[in-house]
Amino acid sequence: MKTLEEIFCRQPETLNEALTLLSDEATRGVLLSGGTDLVVQWQAGAVPMPEQVIDLSAVPELKEISAQDGCLRIGACVTHAAIRNHALTREALPALVAACASIGARQIQSRGTLGGNVANASPAGDASPALLVADARVVTASLAGERCIPMNEFLLDYRKIDRHPDELILRFELTPCPQGGIERFCKIGTRGAQAISKVMGACRVVMHGKDIQHMALALGSVAATAIRLPETEKLLAGKTLCEELVDEAEACVLREVHPIADIRSTAEYRRWVSGRIVRGFLESL
Numbered sequence: 001m002k003t004l005e006e007i008f009c010r011q012p013e014t015l016n017e018a019l020t021l022l023s024d025e026a027t028r029g030v031l032l033s034g035g036t037d038l039v040v041q042w043q044a045g046a047v048p049m050p051e052q053v054i055d056l057s058a059v060p061e062l063k064e065i066s067a068q069d070g071c072l073r074i075g076a077c078v079t080h081a082a083i084r085n086h087a088l089t090r091e092a093l094p095a096l097v098a099a100c101a102s103i104g105a106r107q108i109q110s111r112g113t114l115g116g117n118v119a120n121a122s123p124a125g126d127a128s129p130a131l132l133v134a135d136a137r138v139v140t141a142s143l144a145g146e147r148c149i150p151m152n153e154f155l156l157d158y159r160k161i162d163r164h165p166d167e168l169i170l171r172f173e174l175t176p177c178p179q180g181g182i183e184r185f186c187k188i189g190t191r192g193a194q195a196i197s198k199v200m201g202a203c204r205v206v207m208h209g210k211d212i213q214h215m216a217l218a219l220g221s222v223a224a225t226a227i228r229l230p231e232t233e234k235l236l237a238g239k240t241l242c243e244e245l246v247d248e249a250e251a252c253v254l255r256e257v258h259p260i261a262d263i264r265s266t267a268e269y270r271r272w273v274s275g276r277i278v279r280g281f282l283e284s285l
């Protein structure tokens, strides 16, 4: 088996160069962004060490945050630290900012990227629920062109995303939280920091007084991928917030999620916590 030093690593400096490498099976390598998932997996022997790697960290287009056509564009190689600190994301995507601030510690946030978090396709990837409530689209690119895929369709299954072998994730396009809108993020792990989530969730809400005009809810680590909660959203949208409604919403979440047990948690705990997270969101409004 190869050692880390023996892997053949290319570092394209333009998008076209990266896509050209990906287009040819002979030069196609495993995509590397911050390496905080991949290198750990290689060293633990969880996935085999690849023959070659394409390090995307020098491609400028992948590292941009901008506002365009009413949406926020975040390049795949933008780090969690950059999302935490950027004025545009802080203003328009508070749940995503909070999610990125909960990932690992500062060192991991400085290297780990949004694209890596999503492409790793773990149900415990903390960014996904916040992306789902912002109706994110994933834009992939290959030499053949771009594809724009809704985030909920991009996450196909456990550790599976809708990426073709000659494609990379170029950027995410997110709808900003509307003026007066509220976003929350909540993560439950074994401890307050440096913990992989047992369950995490995000919401985006627009209220008029106590009336709920818009409700988007998403949870992670309760299914094979992060999920929206359409039944609970439907129950809440258009209603007036009151204690009974909060009770009903919590009960609805318990019916809607069907988590599994694994080394991090039991299924029963995950289900109970899911309801409590949504209750917490509603009680904070």
Ligand SMILES: Cc1cc2nc3c(=O)[nH]c(=O)nc-3n(C[C@H](O)[C@H](O)[C@H](O)COP(=O)(O)OP(=O)(O)OC[C@H]3O[C@@H](n4cnc5c(N)ncnc54)[C@H](O)[C@@H]3O)c2cc1C
Residues within 6 Å of the ligand: 030, 031, 032, 033, 034, 035, 036, 037, 038, 039, 040, 056, 076, 077, 102, 103, 104, 105, 108, 111, 112, 113, 114, 115, 116, 117, 118, 119, 120, 124, 125, 126, 127, 163, 167, 168, 169, 170, 194, 195, 196, 197
């Ligand atoms: C100590 C530690 C703590 C951590 N804590 C957390 C945590 O609290 N929450 C959490 O969610 N994660 C956590 N992680 C996991 C990891 O840091 C994050 O998932 C991070 O966002 C991964 O990004 P990366 O750039 O390092 O990905 P990489 O390791 O570079 O890549 C991950 C995957 O994405 C693919 N990929 C990368 N870029 C692209 C692209 N542009 N297009 C297509 N595929 C691509 C790679 O091929 C690989 O399959 C932790 C990791 C460590 C080591």
